[in-house]
Amino acid sequence: MEAFTKLTGLVAPLDRSNVDTDAIIPKQFLKSIKRTGFGPNLFDEWRYLDHGEPGMDNSTRPLNPDFVLNQPRYEGAEILLARTNFGCGSSREHAPWALLDYGFRCVIAPSFADIFFNNCFKNGILPIVLEEKIVDRLFAEAAANEGYRLTVDLEAETITLPDGDVINFDVEPDRKHSLYHGLDDIGITLQQADAIATYEERRRKQVPWLFND
Amino acid sequence: MAGKTLYDKLWDDHLVAENPDGSALIYIDRQLLHEVTSPQAFEGLRLADRKPRRIDANLATPDHNVPTTSRAQGIDDPVSRIQVNTLDANCTEYGITEFTMSDTRQGIVHVVGPEQGYTLPGITMVCGDSHTATHGAFGTLAFGIGTSEVEHVLATQCLRQKKMKNMLVKVDGKLGHGVTAKDIVLAVIGKTGTAGGSGHAIEFAGSAIMDLSMEARMTICNMAIEAGARVGMVAVDQKTIDYVKGRPFAPKGEDWDAAVAAWQDLHSDPDAEFDTVVELRAEDIEPQVTWGTSPEMVVPVSARVPDPAAETNLIKKEGMDRALAYMGLKANMAVGDIPLDRVFIGSCTNSRIEDLREAAEVARGRQVADSIKQAMVVPGSGLVKAQAEAEGLDKIFLEAGFEWREPGCSMCLAMNADRLEPGEHCASTSNRNFEGRQGQGGRTHLVSPAMAAAAAVHGRFVDIRDLEPVQEH
Numbered sequence: 109m110e111a112f113t114k115l116t117g118l119v120a121p122l123d124r125s126n127v128d129t130d131a132i133i134p135k136q137f138l139k140s141i142k143r144t145g146f147g148p149n150l151f152d153e154w155r156y157l158d159h160g161e162p163g164m165d166n167s168t169r170p171l172n173p174d175f176v177l178n179q180p181r182y183e184g185a186e187i188l189l190a191r192t193n194f195g196c197g198s199s200r201e202h203a204p205w206a207l208l209d210y211g212f213r214c215v216i217a218p219s220f221a222d223i224f225f226n227n228c229f230k231n232g233i234l235p236i237v238l239e240e241k242i243v244d245r246l247f248a249e250a251a252a253n254e255g256y257r258l259t260v261d262l263e264a265e266t267i268t269l270p271d272g273d274v275i276n277f278d279v280e281p282d283r284k285h286s287l288y289h290g291l292d293d294i295g296i297t298l299q300q301a302d303a304i305a306t307y308e309e310r311r312r313k314q315v316p317w318l319f320n321d
Numbered sequence: 322m323a324g325k326t327l328y329d330k331l332w333d334d335h336l337v338a339e340n341p342d343g344s345a346l347i348y349i350d351r352q353l354l355h356e357v358t359s360p361q362a363f364e365g366l367r368l369a370d371r372k373p374r375r376i377d378a379n380l381a382t383p384d385h386n387v388p389t390t391s392r393a394q395g396i397d398d399p400v401s402r403i404q405v406n407t408l409d410a411n412c413t414e415y416g417i418t419e420f421t422m423s424d425t426r427q428g429i430v431h432v433v434g435p436e437q438g439y440t441l442p443g444i445t446m447v448c449g450d451s452h453t454a455t456h457g458a459f460g461t462l463a464f465g466i467g468t469s470e471v472e473h474v475l476a477t478q479c480l481r482q483k484k485m486k487n488m489l490v491k492v493d494g495k496l497g498h499g500v501t502a503k504d505i506v507l508a509v510i511g512k513t514g515t516a517g518g519s520g521h522a523i524e525f526a527g528s529a530i531m532d533l534s535m536e537a538r539m540t541i542c543n544m545a546i547e548a549g550a551r552v553g554m555v556a557v558d559q560k561t562i563d564y565v566k567g568r569p570f571a572p573k574g575e576d577w578d579a580a581v582a583a584w585q586d587l588h589s590d591p592d593a594e595f596d597t598v599v600e601l602r603a604e605d606i607e608p609q610v611t612w613g614t615s616p617e618m619v620v621p622v623s624a625r626v627p628d629p630a631a632e633t634n635l636i637k638k639e640g641m642d643r644a645l646a647y648m649g650l651k652a653n654m655a656v657g658d659i660p661l662d663r664v665f666i667g668s669c670t671n672s673r674i675e676d677l678r679e680a681a682e683v684a685r686g687r688q689v690a691d692s693i694k695q696a697m698v699v700p701g702s703g704l705v706k707a708q709a710e711a712e713g714l715d716k717i718f719l720e721a722g723f724e725w726r727e728p729g730c731s732m733c734l735a736m737n738a739d740r741l742e743p744g745e746h747c748a749s750t751s752n753r754n755f756e757g758r759q760g761q762g763g764r765t766h767l768v769s770p771a772m773a774a775a776a777a778v779h780g781r782f783v784d785i786r787d788l789e790p791v792q793e794h
Contacts, residue, residue: 140359159761
């Protein structure tokens with residue numbers, strides 16, 4: 109996974125709450141057995157006017173001009189600004205894969221659904237929880253200022269606004285460590301192989317019916 | 322010191338290590354695999370030259386993509402076919418037990434696990450599917466994970482986790498006639514909101530919950546994620562033990578006795594403290610119908626579609642306006658006036674034998690209304706289908722004009738050929754009414770199996786409690 113250290117990026121505002129993972133990447137695209145290539149189908153049903161299916165040439169499909177990501181001013185956005193409970197619904201990791209493949213490295217919202225939040229960290233995306241009134245301010249500023257950019261510094265846990273104001277955010281230490289260094293979670297866990305083996309031996313004696321090897 | 326909740330006990334029992342950074346390593350006893358969220362996990366293992374740590378801790382079955390029509394010709398859609406073939410190939414390569422598409426034990430993972438006794442009280446269980454909380458009905462710590470974590474469990478048999486908060490949803494009293502587990506859980510979500518359980522493990526308790534059958538408890542736990550919680554659980558009682566006994570993967574002989582003894586403690590202590598408590602009276606719960614595009618947008622069948630004008634929260638009001646526009650409904654219209662095109666009875670929420678019996682009871686001796694284009698019944702597994710056929714339920718459905726299908730996830734998420742056309746309304750026993758969930762532009766109304774069957778025969782939503790018995794000839 110790619111490390112996330114510091115990012116200065118264009119902000120795209122998605123002004124609706126409870127954006128679910130079915131909306132982020134519709135089910136027909138989950139048939140892929142790869143982790144990449146989902147970007148052109150991010151928010152497919154909102155982004156295009158026709159019905160999308162895997163294998164279509166997305167560059168020739170009719171775009172929905174009303175959808176925020178289709179507005180030229182948000183082209184190349186790397187930070188997605190969202191509302192409460194972003195990423196609710198299904199556990200599909202295809203949702204962060206699609207966001208990443210599109211170019212988003214950071215999502216800012218007042219709250220996230222638990223599984224989606226967790227999946228972001230596994231893929232080099234930083235989800236940031238901020239108070240609703242601060243998110244409201246960012247929405248207003250992003251709408252009012254074309255080319256609105258934020259600087260997200262993971263090490264310092266700060267967001268710097270164009271006017272120089274600095275907002276602090278929190279990230280759990282273990283998640284921060286993995287994301288900052290782009291570490292493989294499995295590798296970290298395997299460093300505790302002895303503890304796992306000890307637990308497993310005890311578990312085997314305690315509940316032998318769960319071991320059928 | 323306060324006592325422990327059921328979640329606390331399961332957490333403590335599976336703790337491998339607590340790390341200085343506040344994270345913990347917990348042991349995962351069993352994993353369920355299906356074709357959609359596992360291929361990239363197996364690929365990841367291969368790329369890193371790793372092997373599954375415990376083959377016996379995994380059970381696989383394809384469910385999301387499988388056709389529910391005859392399987393003699395295989396899967397038409399080449400992309401779906403590749404995904405199902407990839408699961409078969411991965412399971413064969415590593416020696417993982419799989420109930421393939423042609424196996425009578427194949428079905429929806431969350432129906433198959435309990436049916437096989439693979440789901441057991443006191444274990445941790447995961448699956449790359451958010452409805453994994455279903456298994457919590459057995460006093461199991463079960464939750465949905467993403468594909469990276471599927472790979473993590475395959476490689477290490479563990480997950481790095483942070484402990485969740487404890488939430489108690491207590492439903493006391495007696496349910497009214499015709500009111501079911503589905504109505505309880507929809508009423509709970511209506512009260513908590515779709516994010517009310519975020520960051521929490523929910524325990525469903527109270528006399529109305531403990532009065533429910535195991536299958537009804539599964540329906541409730543299944544939808545914990547629709548209240549935002551990854552985990553939904555019910556304490557173990559004699560019903561749990563009776564349900565598990567004798568199933569293929571359940572412990573046998575001396576192991577059985579030891580297991581039953583170990584399961585006696587799987588309940589919250591009387592003095593356990595919860596971070597959040599929600600209470601409902603069973604008598605207050607009516608049959609529920611969702612009107613919008615989030616499961617929290619739900620009303621009793623006797624009510625009217627809410628009016629956004631009455632909502633003071635601006636963001637909420639906009640959400641309601643958008644939902645009404647998407648659903649093609651008007652504020653203040655009666656639920657009974659919502660037009661319907663199709664009916665779907667199935668999904669990991671409501672496709673078990675009791676669900677089918679409940680729906681068949683309504684369908685018996687009646688006819689699907691002419692205005693309904695399609696009413697389909699999709700059993701949760703091959704074994705549920707066989708049981709239903711042994712009881713003659715298939716004949717009741719077929720005579721009433723319903724379609725009787727092969728098992729799978731089907732129109733709950735429309736990854737296979739079963740889907741709504743744009744603009745169509747569906748009375749569905751599934752779990753999500755998101756935009757496009759059952760097909761692009763489709764409009765889903767979540768209800769119980771009996772309410773769905775009644776909607777099919779009347780062509781609109783009716784209060785199941787008002788249904789007159791059919792005259793016997």
